Amino acid sequence: MFMSPNLANSQDVINLRTKKGWKTLWKRIYIYKWVYLFMLMPGLALIVLFRYAPMYGIQLAFKTYKLAGIAESPWVGFMHFERMFAESAFWQATKNTIIISLLKILIGFPIPIILAILLNEIRSQTYKRTLQTVYTFPHFLSWVVVSGIVLNLLGDSGAIKKLAVLLDPSLSSSWNILYNPSYFRLLLVGTDIWKEAGWGTILYLAAITSIDPELFEAATIDGCNRWQRIIHITLPGILGIIVIMFILSMGNIMNANFDQVFNLYSPPVYKVGDILDTYIYRLSFQSTTVMDYGFSTAVGLFKSVINFAFLAIANYTARALGYEGIM
Structure with a gap:
């Protein structure tokens, strides 16, 4: 025993x-x-x-x-790598992957931090737990379900389009958010935030609870308001976790979430939405030619090497600035 x-x-x-x-x-x-x-x-x-x-x-x-x-x-x-670097579709997929990942980091990375700080400031525990449950629930939905919700809202026969056409009949022919390359990347960022932001707050809330409560009490006695306590106590207290999560995000930059893109994209938005994972998938399972596992493995190895390079650079930069890294 x-x-x-x-x-x-x-x-x-x-x-x-x-x-x-x-x-x-x-x-x-x-x-x-x-x-x-x-x-x-x-x-x-x-x-x-x-x-x-x-x-x-x-x-x-x-x-x-x-x-x-x-x-x-x-x-x-290196035959597969020579073929890979010679294909324009590969470079377009690489460009899309990096742009989509950077947009998710720039726009989506701060959202869980802000949300965790706001939740921490709520005094009613019942209300706080209710909001946590509501914000976390979308994480447990698969991207198949989420894409169905998005299609039912923004598709040609979606509820939002019907409402927009009701207000402006001229939109009946021009409404195509799901198939418009100008909006597709922002759609990916928005749905990713909606689905994962609540789940991301769990780690930051745990980090906030580890801060010594006496620091907040002392700051209150000294006359600090909520905003000052957040700036001078809460944020510095969770800065180490923020840095580590940012490093890990940079190390995952060549993975732009295959499940999300695959379930939301379509041929009209391939130019801005086709990432390396969907590029490999189409070559592997939608190609009329014989599947070349060597080529798809070469693309996967390329992704891993670039991810490691971004991870090492982000970690080195963090340590150079005086923060704890992961290596």
């Missing part, structure tokens, strides 16, 4: 900034090593199965796949 350590007592809190604190931590881990191992096994198994095992297939980026298997497929060097 496993017995977990009792960490509830504040006297058991380990100060990891001291050498003694680290020794106490490792001693505790050694004593309860089987508990830690038992708890880590499912997570480690998932990581090995879905993160490390597929790395075996990376070699396909330098091979032409044959039915005999990956090991029996002939090496072709």
Whole structure:
């Protein structure tokens, strides 16, 4: 029978900034090593199965796949990369991916932070929990459901179009938000904020609750209003989490959310909405030619390398500015 350590007592809190604190931590881990191992096994198994095992297939980026298997497929060097860099559709998809991701970071990244601060300022716990539930609920809807909602609102027969046409009959022929390249990227950003902003507040609210309440009490006694407490206590208190989340967002810049784009885009908006993931999908499953797994693997490897480069640059910049990074 496993017995977990009792960490509830504040006297058991380990100060990891001291050498003694680290020794106490490792001693505790050694004593309860089987508990830690038992708890880590499912997570480690998932990581090995879905993160490390597929790395075996990376070699396909330098091979032409044959039915005999990956090991029996002939090496072709950098042929797939040469073809990839020569295709204009690839560069258009890369451009769209970066633009959409940057728009989501510039517009959408601050929203959960602002929302978490506003929720924290609500005094009624019942009202606060109700709002948290309302804001978090869209996260649990799949993009198939969300795209259906968007289609029913903004499509040719959607409720919003019918209302707009009722107010201005001339819009009956010009209303095409879902199929207008000028609005599609903003539509992606808006739906992403609506779906994920509430879920993103959970981490920031947890960080806010870890701030010493005595700081707020002292600021109130000194005459600080709510805005001043937010600027001088709340934001500095969660700045470390904000920096880490920003670094992780930059490291995911080449992934512009395939599920969202795939369920919302259409041929009229391919020019501004086709990202690398949908580009690979169309080559893999909608092409009339024989599927070339090597080429799609090369594109995926390219994405991973660029993501790592953005992650390293963002982490280095954060550390150069005096913030804690992730590496």
